[in-house]
Amino acid sequence: MTPAFQVNDDAQTPEILSVAQLNNAVARLLDASLPPTWVRGEISNFTAAASGHWYFTLKDARATVRSVMFRGRASTVGFTPRVGDRVDIRARVSLYEPRGDYQLQVDAMRRSGQGDLYEQFLRLKEKLTEQGLFEPERKRPIAAIPRVVGVITSLQAAALRDVLTALQRRAPHVRVVIYPAPVQGAEAPGRLIDALAQANRRAEADTILLVRGGGSIEDLWAFNDEGLALAISQSAIPVISGVGHETDFTIADFIADLRAPTPTAAAELACTDRRVLVEQLNQVTHAMRRAQQRGLEYAAQRLDRMAARLTSPGERLAQRRERLTVLNRRLAQAWHRPDGQRQSRLALALQRLRHRTPQCDRARDRLIDAMQRLARAQQREVADRAKRLQGAVAHLRAFDPQNTLARGYAIVRDASGAIVRDGGALKKGQALALQLGQGSADVKVVAPHGGDGATEAAPDALPPSSGTTHPLF
Incomplete structure (x- = not known):
C-alpha cells in the first residue's frame, strides 16, 4: 500500500508542521498502513542491554534495517542470537520519532530454515503449559547429599566426560550409574524414555542427570519429544536437565525439576562440593567437641559441689557431740546462776509493769467531768432550739391568710x-x-x-x- 500525499502551494498552506509533528504523523501512518510481517535476514551489531532489550541490525546482501526486541518478547525466544545468525523475525514497521529512524519492532524470532521445528516446539510448549506440567509447585526438591547419581546420555558424548569430571572433582564419594541412550536421531526419544524408566525401576539413584552437549535445533530435537516430557514429569526420581549450551532451551529443560545451562553445571547442581561437606563436618565436629567439653566441665562442677555437701558419719557424730557438750555447759551455768540476779530481774520487771498499769481513778474523774460538760451543752442546745422554734411559729402565724x-x-x-x-x-x-x-x-x-x-x-x-x-x- 502506497500512501498518497497532496502537495499544496506554500501560500495556501494553513499550517506548518514541526519536525516532531511530522515524525509523529509518519509513525502513525506506518502503524496504520503496514501490518506485522515475517522478515528473513542476518544478525549484525547485536547488543543485549542491561534492561533485557535486544538491539541489532537485520541485513541481507543489498540492504539493512535497524531492529529492536523488547525484554518481554525476547524472554520467549528460547535462544540468544549471535552475530552472523540467519533468523526469521515477525515484526511491525515503526519510526523512532526522536531521530526519525525507520526500524522494526520484533515480536517473535526463530532461526532461519528451522521455522517448522520451532513452530512445533512452541505448540508443544503451549500444550504442556496448559496441562500445568511447567508449574513450580510440581517441581521435586533435589537431594543435597546424594549417595548415587544416575546419568542418562550417550556413552560417546562429550557431555558424559564433562559430567564425570565434575562429579569426580566435587564429590568423589558419590557413586555414578550410567544409563546409556542415544541423544540424537529418530530413535533417541524412545531410547531416552526407556533409560529413564529403567532408572526408576532400579530405584538406586537419588538424582538423575539428563545431559547432552550443544547443537542445532535438529540435534537437540530428541529432547523436545512429548513422550519424553511426560516420562520426566512422571519420574519418581528428581531429574536435572543439562542439554546444550546456556542459550539453548528444550522442552526437557522446562519440565525437569531443575534446569542447568550445561552438562557440567548439571553435575555441579546434583551434589554439594565435597570440600563444603568436609568443612561443614569439621564445623559440626568442633561444635560437638565444644559441647561435650562444656558438659564434662559442668558435670565436674556439680560433682565438686555435691562432694562438698557430703559429710562422713563419723564427722557428723563428732559435730553432734560437740554441740551437745555446748548445750550441757550452758544448762549447768543457767542452773547455778545466783538468786540475786533472778531477784533483780524480777524487781525490774515489776517496776516496768507498774509504769505500764493504767491509772483508773484519774481516768474516772476525767470521764465524769466530760459527762457533766456534755449534759450542760445538751441542755443549752435544746433550750436554744425551742426558742428558735417558737419564733418561727409566731412568724408563720403572722403570714397565715386565715388570720x-x-x-x-x-x-x-x-x-x-x-x-x-x-x-x-x-x-x-x-x-x-x-x-x-x-x-x-x-x-x-x-x-x-x-x-x-x-x-x-x-x-x-x-x-x-x-x-x-x-x-x-
Missing part, C-alpha cells in the same frame, strides 16, 4: 377560681365567689368600678356553699 380573713377581709375568685385583684376587669352580672373568715358566699357584680371605686354585688340565686350570703361593701 387576715378573720379580721374582716375576704378573697374574691372568678368562675375559674382565679383571684380577682382589679375591679375594673369585672363585668356586670359576672358571678364571683367570696371566701370569708368563716364560711363563703356566691355573688354577682351589680356595677364594676376600677381604681378606688366600690363594686356592688347582689346575692346569687344559687344557695351558698356554707354560712349566709350578705351584700359586699
Whole structure:
C-alpha cells in the first residue's frame, strides 16, 4: 500500500508542521498502513542491554534495517542470537520519532530454515503449559547429599566426560550409574524414555542427570519429544536437565525439576562440593567437641559441689557431740546462776509493769467531768432550739391568710377560681365567689368600678356553699 500525499502551494498552506509533528504523523501512518510481517535476514551489531532489550541490525546482501526486541518478547525466544545468525523475525514497521529512524519492532524470532521445528516446539510448549506440567509447585526438591547419581546420555558424548569430571572433582564419594541412550536421531526419544524408566525401576539413584552437549535445533530435537516430557514429569526420581549450551532451551529443560545451562553445571547442581561437606563436618565436629567439653566441665562442677555437701558419719557424730557438750555447759551455768540476779530481774520487771498499769481513778474523774460538760451543752442546745422554734411559729402565724380573713377581709375568685385583684376587669352580672373568715358566699357584680371605686354585688340565686350570703361593701 502506497500512501498518497497532496502537495499544496506554500501560500495556501494553513499550517506548518514541526519536525516532531511530522515524525509523529509518519509513525502513525506506518502503524496504520503496514501490518506485522515475517522478515528473513542476518544478525549484525547485536547488543543485549542491561534492561533485557535486544538491539541489532537485520541485513541481507543489498540492504539493512535497524531492529529492536523488547525484554518481554525476547524472554520467549528460547535462544540468544549471535552475530552472523540467519533468523526469521515477525515484526511491525515503526519510526523512532526522536531521530526519525525507520526500524522494526520484533515480536517473535526463530532461526532461519528451522521455522517448522520451532513452530512445533512452541505448540508443544503451549500444550504442556496448559496441562500445568511447567508449574513450580510440581517441581521435586533435589537431594543435597546424594549417595548415587544416575546419568542418562550417550556413552560417546562429550557431555558424559564433562559430567564425570565434575562429579569426580566435587564429590568423589558419590557413586555414578550410567544409563546409556542415544541423544540424537529418530530413535533417541524412545531410547531416552526407556533409560529413564529403567532408572526408576532400579530405584538406586537419588538424582538423575539428563545431559547432552550443544547443537542445532535438529540435534537437540530428541529432547523436545512429548513422550519424553511426560516420562520426566512422571519420574519418581528428581531429574536435572543439562542439554546444550546456556542459550539453548528444550522442552526437557522446562519440565525437569531443575534446569542447568550445561552438562557440567548439571553435575555441579546434583551434589554439594565435597570440600563444603568436609568443612561443614569439621564445623559440626568442633561444635560437638565444644559441647561435650562444656558438659564434662559442668558435670565436674556439680560433682565438686555435691562432694562438698557430703559429710562422713563419723564427722557428723563428732559435730553432734560437740554441740551437745555446748548445750550441757550452758544448762549447768543457767542452773547455778545466783538468786540475786533472778531477784533483780524480777524487781525490774515489776517496776516496768507498774509504769505500764493504767491509772483508773484519774481516768474516772476525767470521764465524769466530760459527762457533766456534755449534759450542760445538751441542755443549752435544746433550750436554744425551742426558742428558735417558737419564733418561727409566731412568724408563720403572722403570714397565715386565715388570720387576715378573720379580721374582716375576704378573697374574691372568678368562675375559674382565679383571684380577682382589679375591679375594673369585672363585668356586670359576672358571678364571683367570696371566701370569708368563716364560711363563703356566691355573688354577682351589680356595677364594676376600677381604681378606688366600690363594686356592688347582689346575692346569687344559687344557695351558698356554707354560712349566709350578705351584700359586699
